[in-house]
Amino acid sequence: MRYRIVDNIWDELKLYTGEGNYLLISDENIYSLYKGNIEELLKGKDNIYLIKPGEKNKNLGExxxxxxxxxxxxxxRDGLILSLGGGMVGDMAGFAASTYKRGINYVQVPTSLLAQVDSGIGGKTGIxxxxxxxxxxxxxxPLETLIDIRFIKTLQERDIRSGLGEVIKYGIIEDYDFFNYLKENIExxxxxxxxxxxxxxKRSVEIKSLIVEEDKLDMDLRQKLNFGHTIGHSIESFFNYEKYYHGEAVILGMLIETYIAYRKGLIDYKYYDEIRETLIDLVEAYDFSEGEVNTLLQIMKNDKKNRDGKIAFILPTDRGEVEIFFDVEETLIKEAIFHFNKE
Ligand SMILES: NC(=O)c1ccc[n+]([C@@H]2O[C@H](COP(=O)([O-])OP(=O)(O)OC[C@H]3O[C@@H](n4cnc5c(N)ncnc54)[C@H](O)[C@@H]3O)[C@@H](O)[C@H]2O)c1
Structure with missing residues (x-):
């Protein structure tokens, strides 16, 4: 798995566009922000496909x-797809590359914080x-993932908060010093x-790629990357992927799952409170009724990670450490969700 932090993405991409046997896939937002650079790269050719932005377009029709x-x-078959965009574009371009002519090469150029630290690394594609x-x-x-940090300049603050959720996750699952650094530097x-x-x-990409390298096909170690995702996915799905961005839902999931860890006696109150303080202001609170929490539980029961009908949770067990658990009582899951209801 190769990734590089680059100083000037447009120079790097020129190395790939010389032969003409490529398709650049991006979205309309990126195109309008970087039109000059993109047009210069294409050199008058129309080897480009623009997706309409938004999760609702991440589908088979597109x-x-x-x-x-x-x-x-x-x-x-020797051709190349260049993916230039956030996680939505990356997942689709990667999926098209995995299936067209039984698989062609592609290069990931992630442009959002979430894509640079998470979806652009790890080889998962999908719709x-x-x-x-x-x-x-x-x-x-991908052949390689090229990260140019300058893309973050044009990103909306809400997308930075969303990406930051996944960054803080790396601190909690793997590196407590990194977590502290993030806590101090959020503003x-x-x-x-x-x-x-x-x-x-850099640190996020290092952590993710080391974990993925050990478990490329998500059989074991990679599961720890799902901290915050059991509940996060259920909240995203409950709201039909419209109310919360992916990273925001993961932030809510991490809050709730950290509370579960504290109530199970896996971590002390001080550590629980540190995580709560760090995450709580990054995302808008919810207000679930009893019936809605039951719906969330139903969604969790369909989670891919479950075993023998038991819901899987990745929970913090110490600073910079997590483990997988299948024995969280439904009453505790509900209590934890209600705990963070808007007052
Ligand atoms: N494959 C994986 O391992 C993996 C992991 C996590 C998330 N995902 C997927 O990633 C997607 C979410 O990714 P995302 O948060 O990047 O969303 P996104 O791709 O929808 O991008 C969010 C918004 O930011 C805009 N944008 C992107 N880069 C920009 C820039 N530099 N400047 C200004 N605007 C920019 C986009 O046009 C879009 O409007 C979801 O589809 C999720 O399922 C995949």
Whole structure:
């Protein structure tokens, strides 16, 4: 698995666009923000496909249009897909690359914080279908992932908060010093301090790629990356992927799952409170009724990680450490969700 932090993405990409046997996939937002650079890269050719932004477009219909473009541009088995965008573009471009002509190469250029620290690393590609998120997909590792931190300059603050959720997750699951660093620097990160962003993106990519390297196909160790995701996914799905961004839902999931860990006696109050303080202001609170919490539980019961009908939770067990548990009582799950209801 290769990734590089680069100083000037447009120079790097020129190395890939010389032959013409490529399709650049991006979204309309990225195109309008970086039109000059993109047009210069394309050198008058139309080897580009733009997806409409938004999770609702991460579907088979759009993949069909990408295949049409690949065929129309005569991209052969030695051809290349260049993915330029956030996690949505990356997941779709990667999925198209994994299936077109039984698989062609692709290069990931993640442009959002979430994509740079998470979705652009790890080879998971996919699309949503039938109301289910990422239900169709494949493992397909890019030739390389090229990270240019300057993309963060144009990102909205809400997208930074969302990406920051996954960054803080790395501190909690693997590196307590990193967690402390993030806790101290949240305001500067939100103000896009370049040196701090560079450090946190590098450290996040290092942590994720080491974990993925050990368990490429998500059989074991990689599960720890799902901290916050059991409950996070259920909240995202409950709101039909409209109310919360992915990283925001993960932040809520981490809050609730940390409370569960504290109530199970896995961590002390001090550590629980440190995590709570760090995360609580990053995301808007919810207000679930009893019936809605039962619906969330039903969604959790369909989680891919479950075993023998038991819901899987990755829970903190110490500073910088997590483990998987299958024995969390439903009453405790409900208590934990209600604990964070808006007052
Ligand atoms: N494959 C994986 O391992 C993995 C992991 C986590 C999340 N995901 C997927 O990633 C997606 C979420 O990713 P995301 O948060 O990047 O969402 P996104 O791709 O929808 O991007 C969010 C918004 O930011 C805009 N944007 C992206 N880069 C920008 C930039 N530099 N400047 C200005 N605007 C920019 C996009 O146009 C979009 O409007 C979801 O589909 C999720 O399922 C995949």
């Amino acid at each position: 993949i069909g249009k990408i295949y049409d473009q690949l065929i129309a541009k005569d991209i052969d 949503d279908h039938g109301g289910l998120k990422n239900v169709v997909g494949a493992f397909h590792f 500067k990160i939100l103000k896009k301090d370049k040196d701090i962003l560079t450090f946190i993106i």
